[in-house]
Amino acid sequence: MKSQRIAVAGGTGKIGRHIVEGLLKIKEKCSLEIIVLSRSQSSDISYAGTNAPVIPVDYNDQSSLQKVLNQFQVDTVISTLSGHTPDAFTTSQENLLRAALSVPSFRRFAPSEFAFESEQISTFIKLYRMKLPIIQSLRQIQKERPDSFEYSLINCGMFMNYLGYGNTKPEGHKAYGHLAHFPYIFDLSKHSADIPGDGERQFVYTRAEDVGEFVAAATQLEAWEEHLNMAGEILTLNEIFRLCEDVCGTKFDVKYSSREDIVAKMNPSPENIMTNFFTEGLLAIVDGDDIENPMNLNKLVDVKPMGVRQYLEQWWGN
Template identity: 75%
Template sequence: MKSQRIAIAGGTGRIGRHIVEGLLEIKHRYSLEIIVLSRSQSPHISYAGTSAPVLPIDYQDLSSIQKILNDFQIDTVISTLSGTTSDPFITSQENLLRAALSVPSIRRFAPSEFSVNSEQVPSVELYQMKIPIIRSLRQVKQERPDFEYSLFSCGVFMNYLGYGNNKPEGHKAHGYMPHFPYIFDLSKRSADIPGDGEKQLVYTRAEDVGKFVAAATQLEAWEEYNEMAGDVLTMNEIVRLCEDVCGTKFDVKYNSREVILARLGPPEKVMENFFAEFLLALMDGECDVKRPINLNGLVDVKPMTVRQYLEQWWG
């Protein structure tokens, strides 16, 4: 059955906000009820002429989670929670699922993926925090065959390619995502590439991720894996696109495994280690397309390609 009453956990920022806006865009068309769960008090989110209430929540308090989901008769929970330490993140998602399963109306749950599928990248430590909830969801599915869950994967956010552009409203290139370059820094006309550049990258604009997920809520059934993409290109192909749009050659550095390994620091350097580990995963093919990119063919969403994005913000 299609989703009708949807709760987005962590929907006030970053990819969660894009998913909320994707849902608000189709809210009236499908008569949806949308609520946003947040650890902090925030104003309602308004978009496309409608809005969604933001409800403060304590993910350590199962009864309070259950009450909110029950009061709104939520049937679908989408988690966009994030964290850099395992215990709070894992516990928050597990509590969200446990509370949801005690609500009679619940029938769908999407855990916080929204990148490369976490099971594909065992070498990326930060993503291993996402594995426990997947195991829990598979166990629930065995016990409740009518329950649905889906792992939404989108690769790397295309928005990082907008860093440093000088358009009048250049900040909009990032959407709600962090402002920094990753692998490609078009402001410096440079690229920092793992290996020989022939490994593929899946790129999806964050705004399009929101549209894809919103459209997926109106599918009659959810597949376990819902893969989406704006583009699938090798890093060398992306370099050539950047050079073509910018009209100049880029300074491209091809890094060996030893060079990237040297970037790994002590455990407290969480994000620095994450970026280095992800480069190693790219080099090792862990981020290659493993399954068909099915969601593009299941919903009517026309995502932006890398060339279109580059032409908008760098052309």
């Protein structure tokens, strides 16, 4: 059955906000009720002429979470929660899931993925290991409730918006959406790239705004597959680099970093799990298996995402 009463946990910022906006865009058409769960008080989120209330919650208190979800008769929970410690990340999602299971209307859960599949890259990126316990819980619950519960791991690859870093367009800040502002691998503001490996590894890019629309459309599917993967475009790093040069109309200063180069950049005594996060991501590109993204969600819903060239031309073209 399609989702109708949806709670987005962590929906006040970054990719969570894009998902809320994607849902608000179809709210009236699909007769949706949407709430946003947040650790702090915040005003309603307004978009596309409608809004979603923000409900402050304590993710350490299952009974209070259950009360909120039950009050709004939530049938679908989408988690975009994040954190740098197991307490802030793993425990919060588990409490949210357990609370939802006590709500009669509840039947769907999407954990906080929305990047590359955690099970594929957790060997390299320590932060993603905190995403694994909730996946195991979801699989166990589906075995116990095969006719009344489903979940999906929804992934989009890298956010295309990071390619907009440093652009000087009049409204250039819109290139980032609600995401943080920084370059990754490609820094078009400096006409430079530091490419891990030989550049022939395929890379999945999806614009954050399109992620929101894909997720919103996925809530209207009659059934969820375990993996729902989307992509704005899948290109090799070399193909992306050549597009950057072509759109900017200039040669880039390009470095190809070997595995040894990348390992040398790592802090041997990291202060926290984020210290080596982005460097670990580069190592995953060099050492990992090819990222599997069959783009099945692209085929299941009617969303037309922006491609890399179109995005580059919008924010870097003359």
